[in-house]
Amino acid sequence: MKTKNLRYLAIASFISAATIFSSCSKNNDNKPTTPTPVAVTGVKLTTDAKFGAIITDNAGRALYAFAKDAGTTSNCVDGCAVTWPVFYKANPSIGTGLDAADFGVITRADGSKQTTYKNWPLYYFMNDAAQGDVKGDGVAGLWVVAKADYTVMVASAQLVGHDGANYNDQGIAGTGASSYLTDAKGHTLYLFTKDASQKNNFTKSDFSNDAVWPLDNVDAIGSIPSILTKGDFTLINTFGKSQLVYKNHPLYFFGQDAGVKGSTKGVSFPTPGAAIWKILNSGTPAL
Incomplete structure (x- = not known):
């Protein structure tokens, strides 16, 4: 009888040890692991x-x-x-x-x-x-x-005119950074002070003067930086071309900026200080 009891105790001890081992193994398997950072490629x-x-x-x-x-x-x-x-x-x-x-x-x-x-x-x-x-x-x-898909971007820098002098965002001589609109690649956009609301008064119907102040031809308005208001942007038809408009001002590039990011030569053209062509920003009044 004693031998039989000892056999039962041995079996019970074996089962108990196996259970503990299994439990420990499970806990080890479930131990939280730190995820491997994704390599930046x-x-x-x-x-x-x-x-x-x-x-x-x-x-x-x-x-x-x-x-x-x-x-x-x-x-x-x-x-x-x-x-x-x-x-x-x-x-x-x-x-x-x-x-x-x-x-x-x-x-x-x-x-x-x-x-x-x-x-x-x-x-x-x-x-x-x-x-x-x-x-x-x-x-x-x-x-x-x-x-x-940005249609425009925002830049902030000292404006330097065609004459090499410094200007402010009102188109008159002055120093200090001005905020201004560009296209998605950083090319400066301008307004023409002789335009009417939603109407381009500069571009000729044959586009013979478009090289001087190319209109900003945009097929559709994509994303706009959140620091601007998307509703301020619209499109108008200018002799068959879709032109971007901001606060009712038709938008242009300056030919002599030559597609150089950061060039703002148009602020002093054709007459320094006359402010005929201006940059645009969130403070630009609507036409």
């Missing part, structure tokens, strides 16, 4: 509930453009670059819906590289702590989340 379009399709890195982290990067260099340095870390990837992978030809590289003042999109250097925002955060858009009225 390039860029893609990511759908955001507020902004729609935005440009992010391939891990989904939002990218931004800076209005003060009006020219061909980055103006976010030192402490700014801590808050807004530079995005750079050599030979980046390009996600569906983006064109590799729109991406480029600049060399920053410190010799480091930075990726650009449609001539705008790209940045992260330090306060975007979690994937899906887009907290940097609109900061200080100078930061814009990157998107592929």
